[in-house]
Every structure is written in structure tokens, then in C-alpha cells.
Amino acid sequence: MANKVVRWIANFFNPPKDAGVDLQRRHVTAAAVVGLGGGWLFHAQPSERNADANSGVRESAPNPGLIRPPGAVAEAEFLAKCIRCGECMKACPTNAIQPAALEAGLQGMWSPVMKMSVGYCEYKCNLCTQVCPTGAIAKMPLEKKHAVRIGLAAVDKSRCLPYAYGRTCYVCQEQCPLPKKAIWQEDATVLNSEGEKIAVKLPHVDSELCVGCGTCERKCPVTDQAAIRVTSVGETRNPKNQFTWRDRYSG
Secondary structure, three states, rough: OOOHHHHHHHHOOOOOOOOOHHHHHHHHHHHHHHHHHHHHHHOOOOOEEEOOOOOOOOEEEEOOOOOOOOOOHHHHHHHHOOOOOOOHHHOOOOEEEEOOOOOOOOHOOOOOOOOOOOOOOOOOOOOOHHHHHOOEOOOOOOHHHHOOOOOOOEEOOOHHHHHHOOOOOOOHHHHHOHHHHHHOEEEEEEEEOOOEEEEEEEEEEOOOOOOOOOOOHHHHHOOOHHHHHHHOOOOOOOOOOOOOOOOOOOO
């Protein structure tokens, strides 16, 4: 059976000269296959798939890299409302709002996403919430915007200067713009390569306070890939995309 399928596919795309293939029908069939494949890709989300234990329905897991501007509505509604006009991008004073590539699949291309490697969400700014013409980003006063979480920062200990290299660094804690800092530091002693004790301060993120503004990531002195980075987990707009301790292998 397998050999027949292989021969059929081979003949379909490279028919024998004497086969008398109906080229018009072959082209129509090929176009249909490509169209179906394109439709699937258009709706595909670049994220892993999880099974719902109750319903058995498999749904897309949230993409850690898909960070929407503050005030963005739920993803399905956002994609339906956003017209890719770029007004929020033009209004952002730090250029943190950039056009999406494939973070939201092909259907989300050119829609606005936050790129903390480029800029950060200015804590005292709510311009993007004021200029959206369709309601994809809800209008809100600055006080309300302060309570919106677009993600959560996490320290990469393999790259963080105090953790990985025993070097003193205060940048992420100093740059955190929240009135009550979402990053706190622990006094610790580490050993250098000579066995000498060095006093350092190890940064920790307070998950209850962090709003995912990305200031820490943008200001991190580790330039090639920041030692503290924001993902979309914990975002206010999606109650399913929350930081949990669930064992993903427990079923």
C-alpha cells in the first residue's frame, strides 16, 4: 500500500510522458491542496498544544513572546478589531511597540507587539491606549493603566552578572519604575575563581508587583541577550496565561 502511495505521488508531480494526464485537473487538485495548507498555516499559532483534561479539546498554549500593549483586549477579539494602522506604534515614545512577525501566526502579522529588546513600556505613559481607533486597545486613564500587567519579568541566572559571574550589578533594581520596586535584592556571598569571598546582591522579581513593563530588560547591561527578560505570562487580559506551579507532566 505504501509503495502505491509513493508511486501515485511521484506520478502526480512528474507524470510519464505517455500517461495522458489531464493537466488542468492536476493543477486544480494541486491548487486545492496548497490552498488548504495555506489556510491551516494562516490560522496556526506558533505555540505548543495542550489537551484540556475536562473537554479533551486541544487548544493553543499562550505564546511567551506574544506581549500585547497595555489595554489590549483578549486575543481573538484583538485580532478581529486591530486594523494594523500603526497608530499605537507611532505614539509609543520608546518604540517598544513593533509590528508582529509570526508571534501570533500569519493572521496576526503586522499587529502590534511589545519588543522589550527595542524599548520598554514607559510607566508614566498611556498614549497607546488613547490613539487606537477600533478599541483593540482599550482607552484608559494612566491610573488604570498602572494596574494592567502585560507580562512578567524573570531573571536568567545563567547570564545575570551577580549570579553567573560574581560581579556587582544593581541596574534592574535601580531602573524598575514602580513606586514600590518589583525587583528586590538579596545580600549574598559568592566565591570567585581564586576562592575569594565576594559580596554581591542577587536580584529577585516580586511576581505580585511586576507589571511586565520591560524597563529592566531594556536597561540590563548584558547586551546580546538580557539577563532579565519579560514573557507574556501573568498578563491581565488572559486569565489562562498565568504563572503556576503545575507539573506539566502530571497529565
